[in-house]
Amino acid sequence: MLRLRWLTWDAKDTLLRLRQPVGDSYAAEARARGLQVPAAALSRSFREAYGAQSRRFPNYGRGQGLSSRQWWADVVQQTFVLSGVHDRAVLAAMAEKLYDDFCSADNWELLPGASQTLSRCQQRGFRMAVVSNFDQRLETILCQCHLRHYFDFVLTSEATGFAKPDGRIFQQALSLAGVPPGQAAHIGDDYARDYLAARALGMHSFLLRVAQQGEQPEVPPEHVLPTLGHLLARIEKV
Template sequence: MLRLRLLTWDVKDTLLRLRRPVAESYAAAARAHGVRARPEALGRAFREAYGAQSRRYPNYGSGRGLSSRQWWVEVVKQTFRLAGVHEDGILTLMAEELYCDFCSARNWEVLPGAGETLSRCRRRGFRMGVVSNFDKRLENILSQCNLRHHFEFVLTSEAAGFAKPDARIFEAALRLGGVPPEQAAHVGDDYTRDYRAARAAGMHGFLLRAAGQGEEPAVPPEHVLPTLSHLLALIEKG
């Protein structure tokens, strides 16, 4: 059995997922303001706008004089511009509304087995925290989805100033948890940002990977979670 005291968790697509694609939410916001924009065009535009903003101002503009709210408002406005919507007043209104909408449980749902797995881990006495490439809205989203109470701390990349796979965000989490890396494990769905990055920081790692997803290199089967409910059995076997 692994001698673990701390479990850290990724959030998006590990514990929570969007209820519907971003493009559908954006199209619905546009319709509410009498603006026509096709979800397919918005989807392509969002990927382009998000990618460009991430390259220009990594980690929500942390350290570059931007707030994450300003960062996201610009992504939303640029998404609509690329999809052919150019009325500035409407763009600002929709961007502010969407920023707030994505802070609520209206847009997020708990993945199957997540709540039960977190409860079981707490009952086993594990200390728990979140390590997520997310902005400051995450605390509120977790509260609205009734998951916040499971965690001693929620460490976002915006708050830390570093984004996964940078080892410094995991080192900050270990300081918050008060344990050495060999007594901690990170659970997430991304091979590079979650599994490999946590292991590079000296932690254990578990990779959530549903059946049929692509095989990643160098992940022993005892580190792969077909579902979250497999976690405790793997820890006890390890």
């Protein structure tokens, strides 16, 4: 009899990933409005704008009274401003359109084995939830990608006010699940935010490592997932 009863999952780059780089999507939106802005420049500007906004207004501005739509509008507009676009009306229109576009499965794809692994876990009797540093759109994205039905609940950093690796987001998940840490495992792709943060609370955790990640801290092999398809074999050894 397995001790584990619940599995919590990270979302982005664990179950779902963007179909193309952000800069490519932004460049396509600019082209639709007659603007030629290089995708590479937009990617660089996005990283700068996103980083600055995250430092100034953590958790999508939840503590400062911003909505995630406002938060992202600022990021999008600043991305284009840094790339040389200054027409306020065009900036506002692109920000609105891109916020909605990134709710769509047109911009997201499943990682290999995601649906099959979730289905097998469900068949084995595991209850499951999502714990993600994401905004309110995650529910819609999971529905669009036909994954939402696998999960009892979805916890985002915007909703809880806590972002991984803050253990309080995991504590909320355990409270909703009604299990002690030792009966839950978390699966994610980030060493600090997912793997270490869950273990710090006494949960089990598994680290998804994709081939292109490069050098990372040493993790016991039995905790590493080369693919999502390795999960159930790892769980059986807990």
